[in-house]
Amino acid sequence: MSGAGADERALGEEIVAFLESQHVASLATIVDGAAHAANVMYALEGLSLLWTSDPASRHSAAIERDPRVTATVAPDYTDFRLIRGAQIAGRARRLADAAEAAHARDLLRRRFPFLRELDNAPPGLRTAIGKAAYYRLDPESVTLIDNSRRFGDKRTLRIA
Numbered sequence: 001m002s003g004a005g006a007d008e009r010a011l012g013e014e015i016v017a018f019l020e021s022q023h024v025a026s027l028a029t030i031v032d033g034a035a036h037a038a039n040v041m042y043a044l045e046g047l048s049l050l051w052t053s054d055p056a057s058r059h060s061a062a063i064e065r066d067p068r069v070t071a072t073v074a075p076d077y078t079d080f081r082l083i084r085g086a087q088i089a090g091r092a093r094r095l096a097d098a099a100e101a102a103h104a105r106d107l108l109r110r111r112f113p114f115l116r117e118l119d120n121a122p123p124g125l126r127t128a129i130g131k132a133a134y135y136r137l138d139p140e141s142v143t144l145i146d147n148s149r150r151f152g153d154k155r156t157l158r159i160a
Contacts (some may be wrong), residue, residue, distance in 0.1 A: 029062035043107035050104040067091040090139035104134035
């Protein structure tokens with residue numbers, strides 16, 4: 001968003017505020033030629049989503065083959081007039097660099113305090129957690145949907 005105009009900056013700030021108010025993204029990847037969705041708890045760094053996952057999971061393996069992903073973030077509503085959500089398109093990658101992975105781990109632990117408690121988990125659980133990898137979705141575009149403004153309101157931020 002560098003060099004972005006005032007409207008783009010305002011939209012970016014609105015998107016970040018919305019994403020900070022939520023905790024789970026539905027991540028879509030392609031697995032064996034078909035769409036696959038998985039929910040991930042995320043932390044934010046700017047507009048990028050960071051999460052941890054088993055590298056053997058379907059979505060993690062799919063990211064290794066094709067980094068193009070989409071994600072949605074939306075709370076549950078019972079009235080369509082109130083719907084707000086974000087649609088994100090971009091590229092995801094496993095954080096292979098130890099410093100990047102440690103940074104993602106720290107962001108997730110700050111956002112989700114229960115993750116710090118896992119240090120004292122039973123050994124089997126600690127071993128499983130130790131095998132998890134950290135991932136990052138860098139968006140190319142984010143569409144903010146906000147029916148509370150008016151039905152069908154969609155504003156898209158393109159990220160260079």
